[in-house]
Amino acid sequence: MSRRKQRSAFDQVSEFDRGRIVAYRDCGLSFREIGSRVRRNQTTVMRICDRWTQKGTTDRCSRFYPPQCTTSREDRQIVRMAVMDRSDTSRTVAQHIESVTHHSVSARANRPRLQQSGLSARRPLLGLPLTQNHRRLRRQWCDDRRM
Numbered sequence: 001m002s003r004r005k006q007r008s009a010f011d012q013v014s015e016f017d018r019g020r021i022v023a024y025r026d027c028g029l030s031f032r033e034i035g036s037r038v039r040r041n042q043t044t045v046m047r048i049c050d051r052w053t054q055k056g057t058t059d060r061c062s063r064f065y066p067p068q069c070t071t072s073r074e075d076r077q078i079v080r081m082a083v084m085d086r087s088d089t090s091r092t093v094a095q096h097i098e099s100v101t102h103h104s105v106s107a108r109a110n111r112p113r114l115q116q117s118g119l120s121a122r123r124p125l126l127g128l129p130l131t132q133n134h135r136r137l138r139r140q141w142c143d144d145r146r147m
Contacts, residue, residue, distance in 0.1 A: 013040060018048055025049045074101055078110055079117045090114070 013021075017038050024034040031049070035042040074097060081093050088096075090107040097105045130138070 013044065013048065021045055021048050022052045025052075074103070074105075075113045078105075078113050079119060082114050082117075082119050 017040070020038055021034055021040070024037060025031075025045075029037075031042045031045045034040075035045045038045070077100070078093060078097055081088065081096060090110045093110050094105045094107045097103070097110075
């Protein structure tokens with residue numbers, strides 16, 4: 001199998017190319033001609049055209065996202081809270097947003113909003129923090145082995 005065919009077999013077909021495929025098919029071109037024009041496999045072109053005629057859409061799967069429960073203003077407030085107090089977990093941010101806006105926002109729903117801004121809420125600490133004695137002994141151990 002040639003390099004180009006290998007690449008086109010695994011690449012995702014962009015929305016623009018899917019639109020081109022449907023438009024070429026409406027113009028009366030064959031699947032082979034369309035495949036050569038958009039540099040895709042003939043089977044891929046057939047599958048996209050079939051999906052268009054059956055469902056009226058070229059999407060690979062129908063995406064049913066739940067409606068977003070927060071507005072863009074509340075999203076900005078979530079981000080502002082994460083910036084102001086970096087020690088907050090996403091759960092505490094969610095509880096604060098819920099007390100202010102009276103919307104129940106899960107901690108899991110906060111993470112994408114923070115990631116869009118390049119932030120992340122602090123992960124809860126899983127282990128116990130070291131005591132002062134542990135820290136002193138650890139630092140002493142490191143100092144001994146530094147050289």
